[in-house]
Amino acid sequence: MPRNVEEEGERGHDTLHGPEGVRPVLPVETLREAVESYAPYLQASGEMHDPIFGEPTQYGTPYHALCNAVLAREDSGERRSAYADRAVRGLGAALDHVSGPGLPPTASGFDGATGAVSRSNHRDFFWPPILKTFLILRDLGIDGAEGFAGRISGVDIEASFAQRPPSNWAAVWLSGEWLRLREGLSPFSTGRLDLWLDTFFETHILAGQGLYQEPGHPNSYDLFTRYHLADMLMEGYDGRRREDLERLMRTGLRRSLGVQLSDGSLASAHRSTGQTWTLGAECAFFTHASNYFRERDPELAGRAEEAAYRALSSFRRWQREGPYSPVENRLPPGHRVGYERYTADGHYANLAAAFLAVAVSNGLNRHFTEPPGGREASFLLEHDPTCRAVLHNGIYSMHFNASPAPDYDAFGIVDLTFGPGRFLQLVSSAKHLDSGRFLNPGMASSSGAELALIGRMEGGLTPPRLELRARGRGSPYRYHFAARVETEGVYVEEATPGLEEPKSLLIPYLRDPGTGTVTQARMEAGRVLLVHGPEEVEISYSAPVRRVVHLTGSLQSRRGLCGLLRIEFRDKSQSISYRIRAVR
Template identity: 30%
Template sequence: MLTYTSDAGYPWKDELERFRTEVDQAKHVEPSGWNRARKIALIENIVRAYSGYQQENGAILDPFSDRERYYSTPAYAFAAAVLVKEGRADLLTSAAAALTHSISLVVRGEVPDNHADFFPILMLRAYVLLKPLLPEQATQWAAGLKQIEPEETYVFTMSKMNNPNRMINWNAIMISGEYLRYREQLASEGTEWMDHYLESYHLPRFTALGLYQDGPLDRPNSPLAYDIATRYHLGVMLDAGYDGRCASSLAESTRRGAFTSLLTLSPLGEIPPRGRSSQHQWNEAAAAYVFSSHASAAKQMGDPMMAGVFARAANLCFAAVDRWKMKDGRLHIVRNRYAPEIRHGYEIYTNHTCYTLWTAAALANAYLCDPGDEVAELPIPSEVGMRVLQMDGWFETITASVPGQQMVLHTALNDPYTVPGLVRIHQQGLPGLIGPAAAGHTESGFTEFSEGETLPISYCPAWRTPDGQWHSLAAGIPSGSEYNRDTGINPSDGGGAIVFNVEEDEGQETNRFTVDWIGPLVGLKSLRAYYTQQPGLLTVTYEFEGEIEAAGAVIPLMFSDGEEQAVITVSGDRVRSEFRGAYVESTVLNEGAEIRLQNYTVASRNGMLKEARMVLSDSQRITFTVRLGQ
């Protein structure tokens, strides 16, 4: 039997092969309940929620800013066109009007918020679906689309910027749409100019694991949201038949990336958080496409196992988005339940209508390449086996999973927007936020919060120096340069680093690993964190070397998602947060230790956190456990 795999250079190839063995031996997996009918229903709910905001000229109005924003209208056009294809004929006029308006905006150079680069992929996908149904109108659409001159029409081009560092995800997204325009014989040039951009500015950004490092070429800031978004768009281009000179390299990089995303997907169907735009619903919508596309590829190759695994991953991503539906069909676009107008956890560029409809469009692309309901779901990596994985490049993220549970650690010491420490715990069957699911930050970066203190907080070591001052790992180290949210931080600035080591533990459902944090940490010569992860139980030890008065552990606690508030209690040696029918409980194991609950609240993307601190005086070692349950 053929197997769907990557080439021999894939760093996690052995891990992938071990996972195949685990799947082969796995027991029955609980079905996700997601089939094609349910997927198209979710897309329809979103589209119809916004059909009422369509204006006479076809534009989709954003109700929160009372104007058309970004690429809302072409995203609506495409998602609505997919619904028309699936028999919702009443949306044909609406989809066509949105497409007509979108093309007009690009041709006239009047794209809202100067985001023309995002239009072509959405317009061309809609055009291909609608042109057989409206041939006369399609002639007018084609005439408009033929007027596009890429170097003049779009923003992130070398003719406009003359800066290789600025050829980021925008440029790749534009190219994916431009290939579709070329394929439809609506472009005057071939693929050579696209090949140049891909070869010079995009292929070099891929790590050996197939992750796309967005940001300046000389120091990419590597948000995982823009890794998955870029791979999604390039995948659409490849699936559409791109065969230029970069095709084989691009196909291998995106295939590696799909395996990496699979191996690091949480059991709740969410990609790890890192950097700007994390925990926006479109992250998982883009991932749904990546997984659906590779499920279909594995099916076509004759590998039912990987087809079933990728299909389940895609289904769990649909479920992850669906959990955040509002009553009217729209989405809470960031994973909290504050009213959209509050903008809690939003980036400065986040727009509710645009990001809801972009999510619908990405889900629609996933739907179109779905492998079909006949593909039987098989468990994903975080549901079977044990694995501890360190991402390569500048992603500085570790994921560790035992069956049904995953945790995420960030290791950058100098990035105030992505603080170090254990930042997320997901457990199957429990609310995604209980773990909790996000850290606090030293700087809010792009992110806006409606309430709470902007403070660094994660599961991390803390220590008191002889001057009576407390310090925590989450506060990081000085980089020596001013933080710039657009360009990020060079990981080497300030001298911070880690040493990561995984211990073999054959025959047990246990992960054991250590992280040595190296850098100019106040009062310390060295700091080591020991992690032992078992199903239902995490044990952590922090070991300090230096002149300190007390060892400590910071415990972040979910407090409020903007709708429901947790009940937090401190009792003797433990602290507990009960939230939405679940709990997380941390217990300090050292005799004589105390737990202090801080009186402030800390802002996070998910809402509000509280901080508890375990303190053990006259010690250089502290140990605690974390349990999650119902």
């Protein structure tokens, strides 16, 4: 009989958003649910207040206004006027803030230890939602909408906005400024916008790799920046850099398809991964790409559309009781699990919803059920500057980071996913709160030394596989890693050639994502089972086991509170091998 080492019972499983029995819905219904969850925090002035801090945070106001404008356009019934009224009030409040650079900035930094708030200028982010909201309201013929044109034309963006190209912030306001110019409301010319775009392409965009660079190479802000440049292209930009934007659309789509995991989320790497706005941004970017390639490359357009609905699957999972979550877990916002220092519900959740609103506006509108999860075998292997690999096959995706950011990730398998519609995924490095150490699934290091890549990673497609060598700092022994992603699971072998010693396998796992269900760990001969409601993941191995140590506290990942299994093998060896698969 299996031995249950988790004494807590289940508290019930979320069936509405689980893998079975999900009713088909339109994406706009998912958008409406997220937007309505913030309606209690919308002030008469049009400002959006954060549910925790009770004041505007960063740029929540204009993005909530955009969501309501889209809902007004999508709803031909009695609710249209209410959505339009919210959008008008929000647009007015957003323009008040952008037009007055001397006004106090909104709350922008949040100390997770003490709750202290800091402030800085985030007006850069207001510009696209202001322009998009205005254009929707004007096209709907909403009373007073035309009156906003004069206010928009009078904004001095160089006085109001904090950053300049090639900052990702500047890509945001630049996409908004293109809309202002297109509508004849800007003092600038297309040639001036071209000069701003030049800076991006000269220093920070690796067009051949489809990658926008900033310190740490976060997957989040690569996507974020490329989305805003893609939005310029799809909104009719016709300047000198159009061919560069068209090339980036193709190479960037290739990268975005590669770094999207099988559950629809973005592979973890550096900051802001695990924020739900990345899921909304995937919906928006992939929808733009699908539209762009519909006539040019129908097969690629279909892959982009499929990826948009895969991202929507992940987006839907994080609707909490109450306000939609800005992070990929459903724990209460006061826990701040998965939150960055700049994360707050009022702006990041509304940013996520606004990206989804853009996708809905551009054609993400068919009835939706959970995607089947099967993907063709593929892999993305990046050397300089990211040193990452993402492998896909069927329901499985594996992301290996060989050059992690010290404050965010650990060397090794950072993400392992088992398809859409599930909560039990091994996503993001788990952080031990007392020591600050980050842990991934894999062989425990006897020395504790950080591993560094030696040479190049090698990969193949049939099946997707990865091999690499590394060395712990100061160690005379090399570390070898080999993995292959089959349709029936992920097979891994790790070794320290020449170093024969008792080996241990660490499995940090998601224990509590805030859904009301706690993962249980069960031991059987040759395997460990992780059970989360109807979901079950197996870690199997053939070597004899001396003992299994199970820890259930002091660990958390971007997905929630974590546990840790330490599987200690009995005999000395130079290597270990194991398989991880979804049983159900």
